Amino acid sequence: MTENYAWARDIYDVLKDLDVRQVAYVPDAGHANLLKMCEADNVMRCIPLTTEEEGVSLAAGAWLGGERAVMLIQSSGVGNCINMISLANTCRFPLLMVVSMRAQWREFNPWQKPMGEGTRPTLEAMGVKVTEVDDPDLVGETVRSAGEQAYGWPDMAAVLLHQKLMPVKTFGK
């Protein structure tokens, strides 16, 4: 988990280029390196959430006030956001989610399966454009494209980080 994934640096650089100021998250091991970089940044404000849906409304409030927000969450947390996405959808607030995936690749925990497999269809059912990336060299530019459309159109975009990108979690087994 402490290995230095270059794609995490690429996402951080893209978020800086996009002038993202509010980083809302429910932590996941897959986001640990990126979160460290964001926390070390004097301009970015890292905002831990008690549940992911808070991030959807927070991002809308940020946009009302002229700032850009991003959500860093795990696939299981997507399920916690569904009705709140109505806010972004109805009002066309920008929404950028970077989602670390579970239940895709060498998953140890079967309890991750329902929401892991439900992540894409539930997001798409709510109108969110979903792009998945499993090539570490393309992670940064995938987030850039999603972010440019999210803030520029504006639109709702989720980038799913394939579980291949993450360390395998085996709970000590």
Add this chain to the structure above:
Amino acid sequence: MDKQRADSYELHRREVARTLLADRTDDFLVVTGLGSPNWDATAAGDHPLTFPLWGAMGGAATMGLGLAIAQPTKRVMVMTGDGEMLMAMGSFATIAAQAPENLAIVVFDNERYGETGMQATHTAGPVDLVAVAKACGWPAAVQVTTEAELSDVLPVIKGTKGPVFVDIKVKAEPLPFVLPTKDGVHLKNRFREKLLGPDSLL
């Protein structure tokens, strides 16, 4: 649960809204929760720097947080109901951790789900939202039940270093709908244009 208690509260929500929104300046930004607080704010006078929610139940408080962080020199007031805030209990913790000095959350607490048949909410029972805010470490958290207390709390809502939480016990009463536009894109754009200027829409 005491389902009759709120029938005899002294304060009327429409008058409370008028008091809170009187003499507002462009340094005062407002988000309302869905349902009655939306209609109350609209009855007090529609304003481009009021964002009235028509849905997104449980989202008003954190929407106010995102706005307050983005606009630290403005005062942000979230006006919402007890049912909406009960759905956002985690937001008490999220907001406390960020400690936005310019944010006030005001709950119009009639102890009812007003849009769905006036069913009792948890605050008709033992649940005390002020105690929740205090337990989460909010520097200012007060309950208001009288006209005099409402007058006293106005400067707290408008200026005390926050986050500020105010629970205003209001009479459970049926009131006519007073609706703002339900076009969310328009509500968003008029707010941003007024706050950030016309270039923000480009």
